[in-house]
Amino acid sequence: MNEDTPIVARRVDLGFPTDVPRHWAGDPVFTRISDALSLLFPAGEAFFIQAVNHYKDRIDDEELRAAVRGFAYQESMHSKEHAAYNAMLEAQGLDIGWVERSLKTRLGIARRYMPPIMQLAFTATAEHLTATMAEGLLGALREQEQLARAHPRMRALYYWHAVEEVEHKSVAWDVYHRVAHGGVVRRLIAQVWVTTLVLINVSLAAGWMLYRDGLLFDLTTWRRSIPLLWGRHGFFTRMVRPFLRGFRPGFHPRETPVPPGYREFVRAWDGCTDALAASEQALAAH
Numbered sequence: 001m002n003e004d005t006p007i008v009a010r011r012v013d014l015g016f017p018t019d020v021p022r023h024w025a026g027d028p029v030f031t032r033i034s035d036a037l038s039l040l041f042p043a044g045e046a047f048f049i050q051a052v053n054h055y056k057d058r059i060d061d062e063e064l065r066a067a068v069r070g071f072a073y074q075e076s077m078h079s080k081e082h083a084a085y086n087a088m089l090e091a092q093g094l095d096i097g098w099v100e101r102s103l104k105t106r107l108g109i110a111r112r113y114m115p116p117i118m119q120l121a122f123t124a125t126a127e128h129l130t131a132t133m134a135e136g137l138l139g140a141l142r143e144q145e146q147l148a149r150a151h152p153r154m155r156a157l158y159y160w161h162a163v164e165e166v167e168h169k170s171v172a173w174d175v176y177h178r179v180a181h182g183g184v185v186r187r188l189i190a191q192v193w194v195t196t197l198v199l200i201n202v203s204l205a206a207g208w209m210l211y212r213d214g215l216l217f218d219l220t221t222w223r224r225s226i227p228l229l230w231g232r233h234g235f236f237t238r239m240v241r242p243f244l245r246g247f248r249p250g251f252h253p254r255e256t257p258v259p260p261g262y263r264e265f266v267r268a269w270d271g272c273t274d275a276l277a278a279s280e281q282a283l284a285a286h
């Protein structure tokens with residue numbers, strides 16, 4: 001475990017009022033990609049928890065056992081909050097129930113027929129992906145004006161979620177390598193698989209929501225969004241290299257440094273135990 005980023009069990013209940021603007025992040029494409037990810041989280045994180053828990057009785061190291069418990073707590077709290085957020089999207093008139101239902105069915109099939117070691121490899125690399133996104137987001141919260149304009153409650157959700165993804169990013173990785181001895185080749189296959197599935201699922205869901213917004217074929221929207229997301233210093237462009245590091249056979253998620261904004265959030269949380277207030281205070285501290 002990393003002493004710099006210990007796993008903390010935080011109880012969070014943000015509540016999502018329906019008056020959150022439809023394009024809460026300002027940019028519609030960025031908003032809908034975030035929304036699409038949110039649709040994947042409840043079923044995805046439930047899958048991750050069971051994949052890791054399958055091996056928990058084989059863990060001798062007390063520290064890793066405690067980390068697995070912390071990981072499960074954090075992921076179930078994320079699922080709960082993202083389910084509430086997804087319900088808000090439905091209440092705003094977006095018919096996106098099919099995204100969650102179809103993912104749940106597919107993951108149910110995977111749970112039944114995929115060997116547990118492959119489910120764990122899948123989880124370890126998916127956690128590397130979420131940690132990469134979390135680290136990218138924490139950096140961007142400070143640098144990109146775009147996010148400064150995001151709705152505070154939504155920003156708090158993603159800030160808190162990102163902080164906890166950093167804290168537990170190596171748990172599934174360590175269980176996979178140190179306990180299940182799953183090997184590098186399987187992990188690399190899983191990384192290609194996870195990347196492809198996430199890209200397809202997020203593109204389909206985000207595309208659907210943009211279609212419902214009447215913006216999918218709106219060139220002005222894309223002309224503004226593409227540089228912001230995929231330009232030279234774009235939000236996603238900057239995540240590509242850190243994510244690809246996972247393909248190095250000897251890579252470990254703890255190699256990447258503690259991202260900016262992490263400590264500010266943790267300190268603020270300790271003082272108020274409220275995600276919204278902690279997020280605002282942490283951002284003001286810069």
Ligand SMILES: [Fe+2]
Nearest residue numbers: 045075078165
């Ligand atoms: Fe999570």
Ligand SMILES: [Fe+2]
Nearest residue numbers: 075127130165
């Ligand atoms: Fe996670």
